[in-house]
Amino acid sequence: MNTRVQTSPPRVQRRREQRREAILRLAAQALAEHGPDGMRMEDLAEAADAARGTLYSHFPTKEALIDAVVRPLFARSLEAAAPLHALPPREAVRGLIALYWTLWSLSPDALRASYRLRKERLGTLAEIHGVFLGQVMAILGRAQAAGILRVGDPVLTGRIVATLAIPLLELVGARPDGERLFTAMLEDVLLNPVST
Template structure:
C-alpha cells in the first residue's frame, strides 16, 4: 500500500522572508514610479526628497533603505531604459530601411509601454547628470546609427544620412509619442508619422 501523500510546507521563516522581500520590492518600485513622475513634471532639480516621500507615501527611513540620495534614484530610473533599449535593438535583424525603422520604432514603443515617465526622463536628462548613464546611452545611440547605415545605400532614407536620421529620431520620437499617447491608434500613428519624417516616399531610388 503506497504511503500517504505528504504536503511540503515552507518553513515559516522562509515565507516571512518572501513577504518582506515582496514588500521591499513594492516600496522601491513605488519610489521609482513616483520620482519619475515628479522629475518629469517639475524637473529633477526642483524635486526634494520630502516630495518623493509624500508622493510615495513612505517614511524617510524607507527611502534611505534603498537610496542614499536623489541622484541614485535618477540613476535607477534612467539606466534600465537604455539597457532595455539595447536589448530590443540587438534583436533588429532587418536590412531594408522600412524594416530597420520599424524595429527601432518597436523599441521605443516597448520602452514607452514599460514606463512613459522613465522614457521621457531618459531623453530629457543631460548636462552634469549625463555621466550617470553615458556608458549605456552611447552604445544605444551607436546601435541606432549602425542600423540606419545599412539603409543608406538603398536611398530610402529621406535625408540620405544615417547620422541625420539618428539625430531626428532622438529628438522627435518621444515628442511624437506624447502627441498621440491618448489615441487608440497610438502605435500606428507614431509609426506612420516617424516614417513620414525619415523615409523617402515611393519606391527606393
C-alpha cells in the same frame, strides 16, 4: 555552533520591495514631469509615505534613483535593438520606430524621464546610453548606404528621432490609433517613400 543565517521574514521583504517599487514609480513620474532638477527627494519621500531615511536606504543619492528609473529602459532598448542589425535597412529603421512604441507601452514615464535627461546629466547611464546610440547609428548608417533616409544623413536623422519621438508619443500615445499614427508620422519624416 549555530550557523543559522538570519534573514528578514518574507512579509518584511515584500513590503520593502513594494515600497521600493512605489518610490520608483513616483520618481519616474516626477522625472517625466519636472526633469532631474525639479525632482526633490523630500517630495518623493512624502508622496511615497516613507521616511527620508527609508528613501535613502533604497537610493542613497538622487543620481542612484535616476539610474534605477532609467537604466532598465536603456537595457531593454539595447536588447531589442540588437536583432534589428540582421534586418534589411528599411525594416531595421521601422524596428527602431516600433521599439519606441514598445518602450512607451511598457513604461511611458521612464521613457519621458530619459528624454528629460541631458547628456551632462546621464552620469552612470552615459555608458549604456552610448552603446545604444552606437546601435542606432549603425542602423541609420546602413539606411544611408541604402539611400532610404529622407535627409540622407544618419547623424541628422538620429537627432530628428531624439527630438521628435517622445513629444510625438506624448501627443498621440493615448489615442486608440496612436501606434499607427506614431509609426506613419515617423516613417514619413525619416524614410524616403518606397518606389513602385
